[in-house]
Amino acid sequence: MMNRICPSEEVLSAYLADALSAEEKERVERHLARCRICRRTLSEAYDILSKPDFREKIRDILKSLAKNLWLACSVLFFALSFVFSKYFLQLLVASLLMGGKWIIDSKSARMLIMIHEAWKHTDKDKTDKIHSRTDSEE
Amino acid sequence: MTTGELLKKCIDKDKSAWDEFIRRYRPLVLRSARYKLNILNRPFLKTRILEDIVQEVFFTIWQKDKLKGLRDASCVKSWLVIVTINTASNYCRKNIFNPERNTFSMHEEPSSDMAGLSPEASISSVKLDTGKMLEANELKSLLDKEISKLSDKEQLALKFNIYEGKKQKDIARIMNVPEGTVATLISRAKLQLKEKLKSFIESR
Numbered sequence: 001m002m003n004r005i006c007p008s009e010e011v012l013s014a015y016l017a018d019a020l021s022a023e024e025k026e027r028v029e030r031h032l033a034r035c036r037i038c039r040r041t042l043s044e045a046y047d048i049l050s051k052p053d054f055r056e057k058i059r060d061i062l063k064s065l066a067k068n069l070w071l072a073c074s075v076l077f078f079a080l081s082f083v084f085s086k087y088f089l090q091l092l093v094a095s096l097l098m099g100g101k102w103i104i105d106s107k108s109a110r111m112l113i114m115i116h117e118a119w120k121h122t123d124k125d126k127t128d129k130i131h132s133r134t135d136s137e138e
Numbered sequence: 139m140t141t142g143e144l145l146k147k148c149i150d151k152d153k154s155a156w157d158e159f160i161r162r163y164r165p166l167v168l169r170s171a172r173y174k175l176n177i178l179n180r181p182f183l184k185t186r187i188l189e190d191i192v193q194e195v196f197f198t199i200w201q202k203d204k205l206k207g208l209r210d211a212s213c214v215k216s217w218l219v220i221v222t223i224n225t226a227s228n229y230c231r232k233n234i235f236n237p238e239r240n241t242f243s244m245h246e247e248p249s250s251d252m253a254g255l256s257p258e259a260s261i262s263s264v265k266l267d268t269g270k271m272l273e274a275n276e277l278k279s280l281l282d283k284e285i286s287k288l289s290d291k292e293q294l295a296l297k298f299n300i301y302e303g304k305k306q307k308d309i310a311r312i313m314n315v316p317e318g319t320v321a322t323l324i325s326r327a328k329l330q331l332k333e334k335l336k337s338f339i340e341s342r
Binding site (some may be wrong): 008009010011012014016017018020025026030031033034036039040042043044045047048049050072076087106111 | 168169170173174175177207208209210212213215216217218219221223224250290291293296297298301302308311312313314
């Protein structure tokens with residue numbers, strides 16, 4: 001007679017998240033192959049998790065817009081500089097400043113600056129060492 | 139705060155962490171409850187009933203310290219969804235929704251498809267249906283028997299495909315195997331069943 005004790009909610013969720021050991025996974029699959037209720041529950045859970053929430057999607061879009069706000073403003077001002085040709089130079093300068101701000105704010109730019117600083121520092125150390133050696137030899 | 143840190147604080151019954159937990163996962167629990175009620179053909183989108191279910195989910199988690207049994211922080215979303223599905227089913231069973239009973243009166247007029255038939259004709263038409271039903275039941279029990287002889291993975295993939303109506307890419311994600319593996323499992327299972335049921339089908 002088959003053991004039909006259903007796995008706990010924690011085990012089922014771990015199966016769905018692929019967080020079980022190979023042995024546990026086999027045991028759960030053996031049960032799921034025979035238990036319609038657990039299979040149905042897992043199927044429904046997958047349907048809910050795989051469909052993105054409309055509100056979460058909007059939130060993600062707003063977050064990415066906020067991250068790239070300086071870029072968006074830079075592009076906008078650049079476009080406006082052609083519309084309001086009287087203020088072309090001012091709008092262009094504003095666009096360049098906002099674009100520069102976006103570049104500086106972005107993570108990759110910060111990393112490049114850090115690497116450049118570290119490289120400069122290393123170089124300075126090497127140069128200082130050479131100077132101190134040449135001075136001592138003299 | 140990362141999910142792991144949040145869960146740890148919730149297990150320690152930190153009130154502010156618990157408030158953050160509810161704030162973060164309430165939309166998911168609400169969406170799961172709504173989905174389950176739709177599946178149960180009880181599209182009660184009344185806020186009060188959904189709110190009852192959502193509250194019961196979080197109350198049960200709090201009261202029974204269910205977060206302690208969680209395997210990993212990565213499982214929290216799938217775990218909450220499964221807990222909500224079960225809570226919604228139990229809630230429907232216990233509280234409001236009695237199964238609809240089909241009642242009929244002795245003095246009721248017969249339905250249109252049986253109207254005009256003599257009692258003997260009605261009985262003979264029922265006999266034909268019974269014969270077909272018996273054949274269908276025989277096929278079903280043979281199918282169940284042959285399916286049970288397949289390997290666990292083949293059975294699971296086949297049942298997800300046929301009984302739950304899942305596509306191969308979805309089954310691959312649920313079982314955490316490549317899509318090609320699922321395709322192989324299902325085609326192999328169907329081939330084996332086809333061979334086994336060939337003689338039964340040919341005899342009909």
